Amino acid sequence: MATEFPHCDITSVDIVPITAHVPRPNIKYEVYDLYAGLAEEDNSFDYISCRHIQLAVKEYDRLLFDLHRVLRPGGLLCIAEVENYLFEVDNPPYTTIAFNSFPNVCHGIQMVRNSITNQGVDLEAIYHVGDWMRPGSEWWRRTGQKYQIPPQQIAKAETGIHPMRSHIVLMPTGGWHPNPSVSQVGSLISRLWQLTWRQLEGPLVENGMNADEAKGVSRSCIEELAQGDENKIKSIVKYWMWWGFKPEQDPE
Numbered sequence: 001m002a003t004e005f006p007h008c009d010i011t012s013v014d015i016v017p018i019t020a021h022v023p024r025p026n027i028k029y030e031v032y033d034l035y036a037g038l039a040e041e042d043n044s045f046d047y048i049s050c051r052h053i054q055l056a057v058k059e060y061d062r063l064l065f066d067l068h069r070v071l072r073p074g075g076l077l078c079i080a081e082v083e084n085y086l087f088e089v090d091n092p093p094y095t096t097i098a099f100n101s102f103p104n105v106c107h108g109i110q111m112v113r114n115s116i117t118n119q120g121v122d123l124e125a126i127y128h129v130g131d132w133m134r135p136g137s138e139w140w141r142r143t144g145q146k147y148q149i150p151p152q153q154i155a156k157a158e159t160g161i162h163p164m165r166s167h168i169v170l171m172p173t174g175g176w177h178p179n180p181s182v183s184q185v186g187s188l189i190s191r192l193w194q195l196t197w198r199q200l201e202g203p204l205v206e207n208g209m210n211a212d213e214a215k216g217v218s219r220s221c222i223e224e225l226a227q228g229d230e231n232k233i234k235s236i237v238k239y240w241m242w243w244g245f246k247p248e249q250d251p252e
Contacts, residue, residue, distance in 0.1 A: 089234035115207035135160030161244035
């Protein structure tokens, strides 16, 4: 993005250092604790992209509140998260969990979801972002009081995001799709899931499972995903996208 838009100043925020970044004159890299709030000035960004963060923070509602604070009036907010389920490819809108096609993976996902929920993460939040952040929503006052945010800041936040639109991208898991390009993407997604399962033994152990059981769950999910990719077994994941603008007039 920094290369494509050299006239823009960009701030990249990570909650942990993930990879080495290439220095560029128009981008600065930040790593900090989101529980302390966003260390940025009010009304300081024209565009905010918040992606793949829901699983990493317990106070997701507080983060969304803070994103509104640092967005300039007229600025664009985009939020994107993967819905952490695997679905059968049956009939739109594809709400059937893929227990038939990927039983081990779906049982494993439920175990991980239980573990993450027990740690205080709200996995249902992504379904409610649009309702929460609309202008005048009761959510602004409720969240502000929950985190002891000053009343005048709550009043400013109640301008909300408008219009708050959403789109769900259906992504294939595995190389089953007839379009070669989409099939390639599906295989990459399957491999990403397999890599992810190698890192999920820890959360399972934290939720009370012994290490050998956790390793067995992880291994069975990896094997099932690999076989599904090879055998063109159909399934999809859903990628939720929300976006909208902060109203031009920010109340005093």
